[in-house]
Amino acid sequence: MLQIPLWNRLVIMLVVLAGLSFAMPNLFYDRVERHNDATAVIEDTGVITDALAAERALWPDILPSTLVNLGLDLRGGAHLLAEVQVADVYEARIDGLWPDVRDVLRDARDQVGTIRRENAAPGELRVRISQPEGIAAAVSAVRTLATPVIGLTGVGSPTLDVRGDGDTVVVTLSEAERQATDDRTMQQSVEIVRRRVDEAGTREPTIQRQGTDRILIQVPGIGSAQELKDLIGTTARLTFHPVVRRTTDPEARVDARQILLPSLDEPGAFYILEQTPVVTGDDLVDSQPTFDQQTGQPAVTFRFNPRGARDFGAYTTANIGAPFAIVLDDEVISAPIIRSAITGGSGQITGNFTVAESTELSILLRAGALPAEMVFLEERTIGPELGADSIAAGETAALVAFSAVLVFMVLSYGLFGVFASIALILNVGLIFGVLSLIGATLTLPGIAGIVLTIGMAVDANVLVFERIREELKTAKGPARAIELGYSRALSAIIDSNLTTFIIAVILFTLGSGPVRGFSVTLGIGIITSVFTAIYVTRLIIVTWFELRRPKTIEV
Structure with missing residues (x-):
């Protein structure tokens, strides 16, 4: 039937x-799109203005x-082809090894004597010892810092190449670790660009790795390639440095391994800081816009992962009464005095922020810093x-x-x-x-x-x-x-x-x-x-x- x-x-x-x-x-594409954009902004910021309410309605x-x-x-939009300068990561990795190398050599001071860091080529760490006859012991001590390579190639190889050059210990990344670092850098760059572009409210971007060191970025609905470059090129690198001293001289002399940075809140003021940071934004796991409970001004909260919380807590415990600098994109946004140990792994950044600026800063910090510089080889606006x-x-x-x-x-x-x-x-x-x-x-x-x-x-x-x-x-x-x-x-x-x-x-x-x-x-x-x-x-x-x-x- x-x-x-x-x-x-x-x-x-x-x-x-x-x-x-x-x-x-x-069938009502423009109206629905404006409604969705307004709803997303309201959910992200928690602020409802008359204009946003009208758009949502x-x-x-x-x-x-x-x-x-x-x-x-x-839809039209922007097209970029970027080349990631993966070699930049080597220098940062080696520079970050200095505190560990210094500690292991100090433990072996009976054999190596006093130590001093020497100027070296990018991606290379050179440490001079006062007792040349102890160079073998020094090399052996530093090699204990090496770990097996984690990656698709070179598994089991050490991450560091350590050799002696007269009375100097020379430390570089091994070739296997360089390849693994390149791969991790590209993966991190692609993911950070993706999160940065997505959180900014754009729609369905195409972000793909091409070759060994290039990234294709296509974002529909954005105004121009320059606007996309400005968004991606924003570094938002947050670091915490020990303060050497404060000065008003923009030409002040700085020693080796020190940097001179301007103050964001104090025009004409500069800070001389130790170059190697205590903690970096790489250890951040969350950042949210908020308001300072004492002043009512917009602020940004941050929270470290366990490693960052441990390092930050150890530094603040050992340096109570000393200033430390919060640096964002090579500007000192704050240099407070450490009143007590900060062991909770969280903190707050205050400054002359507007609500929009605090929201944007939290997005950029949450997305993370680009691990290496990007050079844009091709750009088109459709x-x-x-x-x-x-x-x-x-x-x-x-x-x-x-x-x-x-x-x-x-x-x-x-x-x-x-x-x-x-x-x-x-x-x-x-x-x-x-x-x-x-x-x-x-x-x-x-x-x-x-x-x-x-x-x-x-x-x-x-x-x-x-x-x-x-x-x-x-x-x-x-x-x-x-x-x-x-x-x-x-x-x-x-x-x-x-x-x-x-x-x-x-x-x-x-x-x-x-x-x-x-x-x-x-x-x-x-x-x-x-x-x-x-x-x-x-x-x-x-x-x-x-x-x-x-x-x-x-x-």
């Missing part, structure tokens, strides 16, 4: 309604607000006009293909062709609903995938209708012909669409960029087209048949 259980009908209708509800916000909160993100070729032209061309292609398919189906199958056309319209809505639900990015190749899906979506209906035509010649009435047509065409429908879906999966797995965008829309289109052909079209035909009870049908 030609019938569909009530529960089955309800499930089909609920799936269609859910898909269309998620697709609906795309553009779309009801009870309705879905998910959108299909538009790619760079449709205007929204080009994206609008691409969207218009895609819409034209989709409408032409859509209209042609509808006309063909109606002329070929009459009323059943109309039913198939209704299902095809619902199919396009379901595609956009799924794309919105998963947060996919639509590009020009993705539009091509949708256009192709429109042509393929009627294949299943064609198979069913042709099978119904054949069954009408032998079956006992139209109801039996429709039932047999659907049941006997099912295997052919699954086979033909399954092979195409496998191709879409392979394209997604092995492809990248535009190829993946095409495969995503093609794969989703195949799933929704099979659903609409097998279930939606059948539900429409069964409902019509139950209402009209025709004695004969024409397909």
Whole structure:
């Protein structure tokens, strides 16, 4: 019998309604986008202004607000190709070893005598000892600081190369550790750029590693390449240094391993600091905007990981009464006196911040500092006009293909062709609903995938209708012909669409960029087209048949 259980009908209708509800916000793209941006700002800052409230009111909160993100070729935006100066990390790593090297050599002072750090090339640490005959003992002591390399290559090799040069111990990173450091630096740079760009409110950026030391960055919807460079290039490096002294002389003489930095809050004031920091922002695990409880001014809180908390607590315990400097991007933002040991692993940064500045600073600190400098080799700004032209061309292609398919189906199958056309319209809505639900990015190749899906979506209906035509010649009435047509065409429908879906999966797995965008829309289109052909079209035909009870049908 030609019938569909009530529960089955309800499930089909609920799936269609859910898909269309998620697709609906795309018809009001600008309004929903402004609503989403305002909601995100309110949630991040906790501040609601009249302007933000008005923007949020553009779309009801009870309705879905998910959108299909538009790619760079449709929305316009910025494109950058950056080269990471991975060699910069070697110098910082070696400089950070100095306190440990000093401690182990002091423990062996009976054999090596006094020690003194010498000037050296970047990425190299040279320590001179007063007793040259103890150079072997010194090298052996420093080698105890080496650990096995952690990485895909050189596992088991030591991280440090330590050798003696007369009365001087020379320490460098081993070749295996350099390769592992390069890989970690690139991974960290990609992740930091991703978090920095995402937290700034942009949509669906493409951030990919290319080669050994390059990163491709594409951000739709941003004003210019320079704006993106300013965002990415913001270092936000937080460090804590011992203070040597304060001065007003910008040309003050500093000794080796010391630095002269200006004060942010005191114009004309400078601080001479020890170059090697006690703790760096790399040990930060969280940072949030807040207000100072005493002054009511905007401030930023920070919290260290266990290692940072231990080092910071040990330093403040040993230096009560001495000043220390909080340095942000080579400016001293504060130089308080250590009144008591700070062992809790958290603190607060105060300064002449506005609410927006404290929020931005907390974002940058939370994202972390770039481990190495980036040199931008290529930059392009894609205007929204080009994206609008691409969207218009895609819409034209989709409408032409859509209209042609509808006309063909109606002329070929009459009323059943109309039913198939209704299902095809619902199919396009379901595609956009799924794309919105998963947060996919639509590009020009993705539009091509949708256009192709429109042509393929009627294949299943064609198979069913042709099978119904054949069954009408032998079956006992139209109801039996429709039932047999659907049941006997099912295997052919699954086979033909399954092979195409496998191709879409392979394209997604092995492809990248535009190829993946095409495969995503093609794969989703195949799933929704099979659903609409097998279930939606059948539900429409069964409902019509139950209402009209025709004695004969024409397909």
